Amino acid sequence: MIKYLVYLIGFMFILTTGSCSKSNSNKESNSKKADVVIKIDTKGEPTLVIFDAAHCTYCKKLKNDIDNNPQVKKRLKQMSVYFVHIDEDNKYMLMHNKEYIELSTKEMEKALGYGGGTPFVVIMDKDSNIITKLPGYLRPKYFSKALDYVLTKSYDKMSLGEYLNSK
Numbered sequence: 001m002i003k004y005l006v007y008l009i010g011f012m013f014i015l016t017t018g019s020c021s022k023s024n025s026n027k028e029s030n031s032k033k034a035d036v037v038i039k040i041d042t043k044g045e046p047t048l049v050i051f052d053a054a055h056c057t058y059c060k061k062l063k064n065d066i067d068n069n070p071q072v073k074k075r076l077k078q079m080s081v082y083f084v085h086i087d088e089d090n091k092y093m094l095m096h097n098k099e100y101i102e103l104s105t106k107e108m109e110k111a112l113g114y115g116g117g118t119p120f121v122v123i124m125d126k127d128s129n130i131i132t133k134l135p136g137y138l139r140p141k142y143f144s145k146a147l148d149y150v151l152t153k154s155y156d157k158m159s160l161g162e163y164l165n166s167k
Helices: 002-017 057-068 070-076 105-111 140-151 160-166
Strands: 032-040 047-052 080-085 088-096 099-104 120-124 130-135
Touching: 032 080, 047 057, 057 070, 057 140, 070 140, 080 088, 080 105, 088 105, 099 105, 120 140, 130 140, 140 160
Parallel strands: 032 088, 047 080
Antiparallel strands: 047 120, 088 099, 120 130
């Protein structure tokens, strides 16, 4: 039991240190206004929606991994990737019940269960159903494994935690 608690505390520590706080980025005076409407189109494939912030160091690391890490890039070729900048007031079109609905940045946060820290990755299936959420930054090795979990459709058989422990 104690061993389990130590692992749990360690895991929670990693999650909280691998993300940036939302508190500094969401003040009304810092919000950028945009007239752009971003359509979140799954294109019939798994889709990542990544909540990030301009001030977030871990978001920059994740973006760098997405752009430059060969293992991550290889997996993302089979997926669609969209960014929701929490410090910008954008509009998004998101599939819901086979119809697109328009949402503000705040509404996207609520609709996809954004947890408050950045980066925050939501992975959806081709029908915009949420498969899993990844709070905080994951090193490329673990991020790639999480992407494999989705690409192999292992979510039909087991939780992400079970999948990661089996690898």
